[in-house]
Amino acid sequence: xxxxxxxxxxxxxxxxxxxxxxxxxxxxxxxxxxxxxxxxxxxxxxxxxxxxxxxxxxxxxxxxxxxxxxxxxxxxxxxxxxxxxxxxxxxxxxxxxxxxxxxxxxxxxxxxxxxxxxxxxxxxxxxxxxxxxxxxxxxxxxxxxxxxxxxxxxxxxxxxxxxxxxxxxxxxxxxxxxxxxxxxxx
Amino acid sequence: xxxxxxxxxxxxxxxxxxxxxxxxxxxxxxxxxxxxxxxxxxxxxxxxxxxxxxxxxxxxxxxxxxxxxxxxxxxxxxxxxxxxxxxxxxxxxxxxxxxxxxxxxxxxxxxxxxxxxxxxxxxxxxxxxxxxxxxx
Numbered sequence: 001x002x003x004x005x006x007x008x009x010x011x012x013x014x015x016x017x018x019x020x021x022x023x024x025x026x027x028x029x030x031x032x033x034x035x036x037x038x039x040x041x042x043x044x045x046x047x048x049x050x051x052x053x054x055x056x057x058x059x060x061x062x063x064x065x066x067x068x069x070x071x072x073x074x075x076x077x078x079x080x081x082x083x084x085x086x087x088x089x090x091x092x093x094x095x096x097x098x099x100x101x102x103x104x105x106x107x108x109x110x111x112x113x114x115x116x117x118x119x120x121x122x123x124x125x126x127x128x129x130x131x132x133x134x135x136x137x138x139x140x141x142x143x144x145x146x147x148x149x150x151x152x153x154x155x156x157x158x159x160x161x162x163x164x165x166x167x168x169x170x171x172x173x174x175x176x177x178x179x180x181x182x183x184x185x186x
Numbered sequence: 187x188x189x190x191x192x193x194x195x196x197x198x199x200x201x202x203x204x205x206x207x208x209x210x211x212x213x214x215x216x217x218x219x220x221x222x223x224x225x226x227x228x229x230x231x232x233x234x235x236x237x238x239x240x241x242x243x244x245x246x247x248x249x250x251x252x253x254x255x256x257x258x259x260x261x262x263x264x265x266x267x268x269x270x271x272x273x274x275x276x277x278x279x280x281x282x283x284x285x286x287x288x289x290x291x292x293x294x295x296x297x298x299x300x301x302x303x304x305x306x307x308x309x310x311x312x313x314x315x316x317x318x319x320x321x322x
Contacts, residue, residue: 126263
């Protein structure tokens with residue numbers, strides 16, 4: 001074997017081997033924004049019992065139409081979920097118009113509702129609420145929320161963690177009210 | 187030709203059956219898997235350790251599927267472009283140590299990369315430190 005042939009062979013083998021090895025994503029590396037996320041997802045309630053916060057949280061989740069999937073009081077965990085509508089009416093109208101035009105322009109040859117089938121239909125929302133008692137007598141509460149959106153054909157169109165601060169803000173506003181009601185025995 | 191086919195078809199059927207069933211029980215070395223997925227902590231407080239695990243999982247964007255204090259087991263899921271599911275167990279190792287074990291799957295694949303578990307325990311180390319020192 002000539003020298004260039006050997007080099008070529010080595011190059012081919014090494015490129016083959018490198019194509020086999022895959023880089024694992026950083027599944028457990030906290031993101032840069034984890035401190036900001038914690039701030040958005042957590043609130044501290046002063047001078048309350050952890051059990052009162054947990055009861056208030058369960059009531060708030062019921063207020064919002066969630067089903068409780070998991071409760072573990074010794075660890076302060078409540079997980080809940082609900083299925084809700086995910087249709088954007090404007091988007092639905094747009095795709096219906098697009099499909100109708102396509103149907104008309106092809107003289108009824110392409111009336112398959114292609115675009116309408118791709119619009120979002122329903123979403124499964126799952127959340128976890130964890131209460132964390134502190135030495136100061138306060139109770140911290142942290143909520144994480146995820147959702148899976150399905151299109152009209154039943155395919156997953158999106159699955160993600162909710163990062164919209166307004167959603168958490170609104171949930172904590174309800175929880176604060178409920179903690180107050182719980183303390184008053186209402 | 188028919189004779190070859192009569193041998194080939196059952197062989198293919200058997201091999202498919204074998205590969206499907208081998209997924210039920212993994213073939214990796216149990217000792218190796220346990221070592222990769224386990225860390226020992228000098229603590230006897232199972233509740234604080236479990237709470238640190240919860241904090242770690244929430245920091246990493248997980249939603250808790252199940253949590254059991256008695257069994258000291260927590261299972262959680264994170265949805266992204268993929269579905270990442272992890273189970274963490276805490277058990278007594280000896281009179282003054284706890285063993286924390288995590289095993290994770292991404293979609294239909296087991297994570298068998300030691301560096302990934304190392305990343306998880308690095309975050310857990312921090313959470314345990316913060317829990318012990320009662321830092322928010």
